[in-house]
Amino acid sequence: MALAAEAGKPTCFQELILTLQRYWARQGCAILQPYDMEMGAGTFHTATTLRALGPEPWYAAYVQPSRRPKDGRYGENPNRLQHYYQFQVILKPSPTDILDRYFGSLRAIGIDPDLHDLRLVEDDWESPTLGAWGLGWEVWCDGMEVTQFTYFQQVGGIECEVTSGEITYGLERLAMYLFDKRSVYDLPYNQPGSEVPLTYGEVFLRNEREQSAYNFERADTEMLFRHFADAEKECGALLGSSNAKLALPAYEQCIKASHAFNLLDARGVISVTERQAYIGRVRALAKACCEAWLAKG
Amino acid sequence: MAKLVLEFLSEEIPARMQARAAEDLKRLFTEGLTQAGLDFAFAAAFATPRRLVLAMDGIPLRSADVREEKRGPRTDAPARAIEGFLKGAGLNSLDQCEKRDTGKGEFYFAVIEKKGRNATEVLREVIGKVLSGFPWPKSMRWGARPLVWVRPLQQILCVFNGVALKGGIVENRADSPDFYFDAAAQGGTGSRFVFVESPRANDVIVPARETTRGHRFMAPGEIRVEGYTDYVRKLKQAYVMVDAEERKAVIRTKAETACREAGVTLVKDDALLAEVAGLVEWPVPMMGTIDRAFMDVPAEVLITSMKTHQRYFACHTRGGELANRFVVVANTVAPDGGREIVAGNERVLRARLSDARFFWDQDRKAKLADRLPALKDIVFHAKLGTQAERVERIVALAQAIMKAESCGFFHMTDPAHLEAAARLAKADLTSGMVGEFPELQGVMGGYYAQLEGLPLEVSNAIADHYAPTGPESRCPHSPVSVAVALADKLDTLVGFWAIDEKPTGSKDPYALRRAALGSIRLVTENGLRLKLTDVFKAAAAGRTINSGELLAFFADRLKVQAREQGVRHDLVNAVFALGDEDDLVRLLARVKALQAFVGSDDGKNLLVAYNRAANIVKAEERKDKALAGQIKSVPDPALLEQAEEKAVAAALEGAAASAGPALAREDFTAAMSALAALRAPLDAFFDKVTVNVAERPDLRLNRLRLLRRISATIDSVADFSKIES
DSSP states (O other), X not given: OHHHHHHSOXXXXXXXXXXXXXXXXXXXXXXXXXXXXXXXXXXXXXXXHTTTSSSOOEEEEEEEEEEOGGGOOTTOSSSOOSEEEEEEEEEESOOTTHHHHHHHHHHHTTOOTTTSOEEEEEOOEEETTTTEEEEEEEEEETTEEEEEEEEEEEETTEXXXXXXXXXXXXXXXXXXXXXXXXXXXXXXXSOTTSSSOOBHHHHHHHHHHHHHHIIIIISOHHHHHHHHHHHHHHHHHHTOSSSOOOXXXXXXXXXXXXXXXXXXXXXXXXXXXXXXHHHHHHXXXXXXXXXXXXHHO | OEEXXXXXXXXXXXXXXXXXXXXXXXXXXXXXXXXXXXXXXEXXXXXXXXXXXXXXXXXXXXXXXXXXXXXXXXXXXXHHHHHHHHHHHTOSSGGGEEEEEOSSSEEEEEEEEEOOOBHHHHHHHHHHHHHHTOOOSSXXXXXXXXXXXXXXXXXXXXXXXXXXXXXXXXXXXXXXXXXXXXXXXXXXXXXXXXXXXXXXXXXXXXXXXXXXXXXXXXXXXXXXXXXXXXXXXXXXXXXXXXXXXXXXXXXXXXXXXXXXXXXXXXXXXXXXXXXXXXXXSSXXXXXXXXXXXXXXXXXXXXXXXXXXXXXXXXXXXXXXXXXXXXXXXXXXXXXXXXXXXXXXXXXXXXXXXXXXXXXXXXXXXXOHHHHGGGGGGSEEETTTEEHHHHHHHHHHHHHHHHHHOOSSTTTTOOHXXXXXXXXXXXXXXXXXXXXXXXXXXXXXXXXXXXXXXXXXXXXXXXXXXXXXXXXXXXXXXXXXXXXXXXXXXXXXXXHHHXXXXXXXXTBOTTOHHHHHHHHHHHHXXXXXXXXXXXXXXXXXXXXXXXXXXXHHHHHHHHHXXXXXXXXXXXXXXXXHTTSSOOOHHHHHHHHHHHHHHHHSHHHHHHHHHHHHHHHHHHXXXXXXXXXXXXTTSOOOGGGOOSHXXXXXXXXXXXXXXXXXXXXXXXXXXXXXXXXXXXHHHHHHHHHHOOSOOTTOHHHHHHHHHHHHHHHXXXXXXXXXXXXXX
């Protein structure tokens, strides 16, 4: 069974991940593990944000659990989750055949470009909290967005010295397409024929319900405001002038602040005008961390 | 004479940028050749998602030798002047100059002979120049390369006279060890990136190849081409249609055929067609089906979802309703005839429409009025408050417009309906559907209002209150719709004017130009008699605005709009210049009468006479500064000596007497005819009467006064000095 799966297309969610990992490992990527903190997207991982800066070559791929508190739907919407997985590939400098390599990964997971309509549709990417932007595309497969493809131009307000190519697969959506499921909760998580077959819903539905309730109703906003302020302060202290600057621990505080902000936003306690100000504060932290990272490097 | 085919092969170029890029390539490249002294007979440019292509013919193999002469200083000029001349001409010593007597003295002449250059050399140089400064709206770097392009540029193919130019693009910086040559010193452009024949391998940013490639998936192999015709033919065999027009034609024809077979008709959409043609190199239209379960969701929702999110074409049934079919244009010929592709697209659409259906069902559970409190949380603009505050202003302004209109447009309007429509117009901003599809604002409110059982007048006004959004879009005509639509736009305009956020140059982030154009259409197409300055004041509600400046902004938009309708913008100026005209309907009536008049023989001749009179006065005023003050007064009848000047004075009096009342009753044609009576006496006056009688200063002054009075009388109808003859 395992051997058959190895040779053929993935038949469940976890095999999709394993196939992508194996594929990108063969392309020379370091296969990293998820960052062990709450973050909104794989881009926040130091393996992308910080490594995109400076001249050093860097090839890495990893799964990143991504938390978007506002997108929670209590498990009732078949397409939206407050916790989902991104598969992130970063190739720096972007090789000239990066698109061919990417399309190769689609073949590996069972999307045959001869049988499907693959298209690159303009989609520029910007992260106001990271002070980052890039140009690229949404990749469409038969009209469905399966990947976000970006050439990073700026991170932390700093021009990238060497351009990274970033490939982000939305795993659940891709899996729903591959396994022809209308609801994310019906996805096979492990092999349907295995001893204990599990669906995505069996693994995550309760999490979606409880976390949605936390995000929208229960999260203690006073505590979150405090956490935001603490993280901001700590970040500043770690980058202060009296001691050596600690870019990585400081950046973790920036990630914390960003997640606290996302929770506060989901709780609806940040007004439209304040929103911009908070995003600006997180960006200021990200910028300072990026500068410290480069200064050390 | 030789042919050229140049292709820049890149990763996918955004559809919206392709047509412009092809034009820019043609312009920059042909300008470059011309500047380098290389002629050509023909040039055409094309774009696909992956290529910019230039085809040219009639290029000589060498540019002609050029002999240029520069005249220098006199031979007896100071040494410094001579040095400067030599330096400027790029010469080392006077030996390289000739001495020539021009009849005005002896001068140095530098004769600079420029040898013609090989066309290939010029082509390389121009390619480097084009790559160094291509005007992409957004461009990027990739890899570790310094060049910027819209997306990574993979290779260049340049086949000239049947031979592909070899080499590659390198960065050429004088301060770098990689310096290749001093292009500027060799008469070239000295651009940052240059196309050299034998680059060092590590320097190559973009290689020039002798082959290109076909369709990304269907024909990725190498293709060798000899010329443009060969290029187009071989690429077609490799599943690439180079010409966007051909791709559009194929999409249209095949989509229509598919529709015919399915018993539906294609909904024409030129903007979508252009975009889709920019997303495919090999268009393959296919027919898909919309799940019947979604067909009771409003057509606008289905169309928006299909068009903006998926780039599908909508179809109509024979009865003109939205059909449960759509056309998707794929970029590939699939071995299964596209079954998987269609199935995949149908699945994606189903997921999108289930979202839409969810919102449709949810939104209808709340009444529009129940949504109003939530508008307090939506900030319209930091300095202009929330949507809730805006709604209050729009309600008041719509009522003020209704009261201010003086021609009875609103005499049957139920004030309660007007208030309900104005109050509920923005309520759909809090609905799930508008959150998901912002472009459906208004339309959804209209549907929800109708389903709630609100009067049709109210639901229509809610649906229409953003209209008209462009010159082609439908303009509301029913009174409630007109009042709310106008109030919405004027509140925006006056608001942004009050906080001094006006459009500048190409920047108009709040679409104020569109709001003004929309207001103009609402007023003029419905014949609303409004004094705009009064309405501005009502909209300002106590805030200070520069009303004159806002009116001038309207005037500019009116000119743009008038030009599109064949009305001369100088005539709009001529009427606006009268000042204090802020009733657009009256203003346009006057402009139209004026246009008819200046198109007639009487009008043309009167304009000539007017200009003649004005020019004489102007010329005399220039000579004699004191004159301006003196000639304002009425001419003295006692000093009118010749019959012709007496006739003019009498005609002026007559014209003024009939034009005045005609203007008052807004009979502009009659006012113009009154002026026409001036023509014969004026012609006779200019024939027989000398204005500048040197020996009789009193006569001269009186006649100048008479001339000034001619201008003044005519200007009371329209400022003729603004009319271009």
